[in-house]
Amino acid sequence: MRYYTHIAFALFIYILIMFIQGMTISPLGVFFAGWISVLPDIIERFIGEHRTLGHSIFWTAPLGLVALFNLEIGIALVVGFLSHILLDCCNTHASPLLYPLHKDGFGCFNKSRRIRTGTIAEKGVLIFIISLLITVLLFMTPLYHIIGFDQMLGDVFARNNTPPETTHHLKCDVNLNLRADDAKNKNITVDIINETRYQVLITDMEVEG
Ligand SMILES: [Zn+2]
Numbered sequence: 001m002r003y004y005t006h007i008a009f010a011l012f013i014y015i016l017i018m019f020i021q022g023m024t025i026s027p028l029g030v031f032f033a034g035w036i037s038v039l040p041d042i043i044e045r046f047i048g049e050h051r052t053l054g055h056s057i058f059w060t061a062p063l064g065l066v067a068l069f070n071l072e073i074g075i076a077l078v079v080g081f082l083s084h085i086l087l088d089c090c091n092t093h094a095s096p097l098l099y100p101l102h103k104d105g106f107g108c109f110n111k112s113r114r115i116r117t118g119t120i121a122e123k124g125v126l127i128f129i130i131s132l133l134i135t136v137l138l139f140m141t142p143l144y145h146i147i148g149f150d151q152m153l154g155d156v157f158a159r160n161n162t163p164p165e166t167t168h169h170l171k172c173d174v175n176l177n178l179r180a181d182d183a184k185n186k187n188i189t190v191d192i193i194n195e196t197r198y199q200v201l202i203t204d205m206e207v208e209g
Helices: 003-021 027-036 039-047 057-068 071-088 120-139 143-147 149-153 164-171
Strands: 186-192 198-204
Touching: 003 027, 003 071, 003 120, 027 071, 039 071, 057 071
Parallel strands: none
Antiparallel strands: 186 198
């Protein structure tokens, strides 16, 4: 695959994971995810062999150790690297995941169905990945609420498992100024109409007996 396809795929996977986990996406994390996604091919360009050492899954361990010092960059490195070898598994040359223990490439699907580098098929994959990336970015902006996707999709893309009641308590900054001079013993009920509108009902308490 071309470098731009790898970068787009790495950014999509990285941003998606960070978004789902509710973690902060910083420019530094985006940079490392994009940069590491082209490193396997750069390494092999230097050593003069393609689909060998740079595409070994064993790189995941040292890259993962970075997470002990900086979680965000560690995740970016691991995700960016794995995205590269995963995408190359869909390429005609496949990825030698277990190199040097096993030098044959691992590929998805039948070889004839895999994507050849630089072809129209790769450009189609690139457009598809960019479409997914734009969709995720859309969900991270206020435009998501304006369009109404949140209501259409419910809590499918909820960023955490916080119960709805608690979420409303956290989101809303409500000032209530109530006067009910004309009588005592009122019932006050607050109904949530939707995410931004509330209805306050004041009714007389029923007298028992
Ligand atoms: Zn590669």
